C-alpha cells in the first residue's frame with residue numbers, strides 16, 4: 001500500500017505552460033488583493049500552519065454532534081467552534097444545535113427551512129434591503145413571503161412591518177431580520193420586533209437573524225444592540241470568510257435544539273444523522289475557523305473591531321473633508337458614500353446600489369489605504385470635471 005505521507009513528489013508534474021499560468025494567476029490574485037476595499041472580507045490571513053491537513057479528504061459529513069463511520073474528520077474542533085459561537089450568542093450548551101456551513105447563505109436557508117418545518121403555513125417578512133439571495137431561496141423553499149419597506153438607512157420600516165403583520169394575524173410570522181444589511185450594515189431591532197409580536201398577541205412566530213457580518217462585530221462592542229438569543233431569536237447565521245477571514249467561503253449556523261430534533265433523520269450509509277442541508281461538509285473550514293478563533297481570541301476580536309470602528313469614523317471624516325458625501329450607521333464598519341466614477345469602482349472593487357457606494361473597513365484596511373482611495377476619487381473627479389468643461393459648447 002502506498003504510504004500516505006505529506007511531501008511525496010507529485011507525478012506527473014504540471015506542464016511548464018501550466019506552471020506559468022499558475023504563477024500569473026497568483027500574481028493576479030495578489031494584485032487584486034491590494035485594492036480590495038469594497039467587500040466585507042479580511043484581505044489576508046496566514047493559515048499556513050494548517051496546510052498539511054490539505055493532504056487528506058477531510059469531510060464532516062452530516063451532524064457534527066453525532067458519531068459517524070467516516071473518520072477522516074474534524075468534528076471535535078467543529079463542536080468547539082460552535083460552542084464558542086454559542087457563548088458569544090448567549091445560548092446554553094444544552095439548548096443549541098448548529099454546524100459549520102458553506103457560508104452565510106446556507107445558514108440563512110437553514111434558518112428558513114427550520115421555520116417552515118415548524119410553521120408550514122407561516123409567512124416570511126423581510127425588508128427590501130435584505131441580501132439578494134434571500135428572495136431566491138424563499139422560492140427554492142416555496143415559502144409565502146412579503147417584502148417590507150426599508151428606511152433610508154437600510155433598517156426595516158417597523159410601521160410597515162407592524163401593519164402588515166396585523167393584517168395577517170392568523171398566520172405565524174417568520175421574521176427574517178438583518179444584523180448588518182449588505183449595503184449599509186443596518187440592524188433591524190429584534191427587541192422592538194419581539195415587542196410588536198407581543199403587542200399583536202401573536203402566539204406563534206419565528207425570528208431568524210442574518211448576521212453575516214455583524215455576528216462578528218456587535219458581540220464585541222459595548223452598548224451595541226443585542227441580536228442574539230437573549231433577544232428571543234430562534235436561529236442565526238454568521239459568515240466565516242467575512243470578518244474572521246477564512247480564505248474560502250464558510251459560515252456558522254446556530255438554532256434552538258428543540259426545533260432541529262424534529263427534522264433529524266438517521267442515515268445508515270454514513271452512520272450519522274442527516275440534520276444538515278448538505279451531506280458532505282467542509283471539515284477544513286471548521287479547522288480554519290477554529291485556528292482563527294484560537295489565535296485571535298475574544299480579546300483580539302474586541303481590539304480589532306474597536307480599531308475598525310475608529311478607522312470607519314476616520315474614513316467618514318476624510319470623505320467629508322474631500323467634499324464627498326459620506327455616512328455610516330451606528331456601530332458600523334461600513335462607510336457609505338456618493339457613488340464614485342466607474343473607473344474607481346473597477347480599480348477598488350467597490351459595490352454600488354443606486355446613488356451609493358460603500359467600503360467595509362476590515363482589519364486589513366489601513367488609514368493609508370483609505371487616504372489613497374479618497375485621493376484617487378478626488379483625482380478622477382477633477383479630471384472628469386476638467387474634461388466636461390473642455391467639451392462644453394461655447395455660449
Ligand SMILES: *Cc1c(COP(=O)(O)O)cnc(C)c1O
Pocket residue numbers: 102103104105106131178180181182210212213239240249250251
Ligand atoms: C454576505 C452576506 C450574506 C451572504 O453570506 P455568504 O457568506 O456570502 O453566503 C447574507 N447576508 C448578508 C447581509 C451578507 O452581507
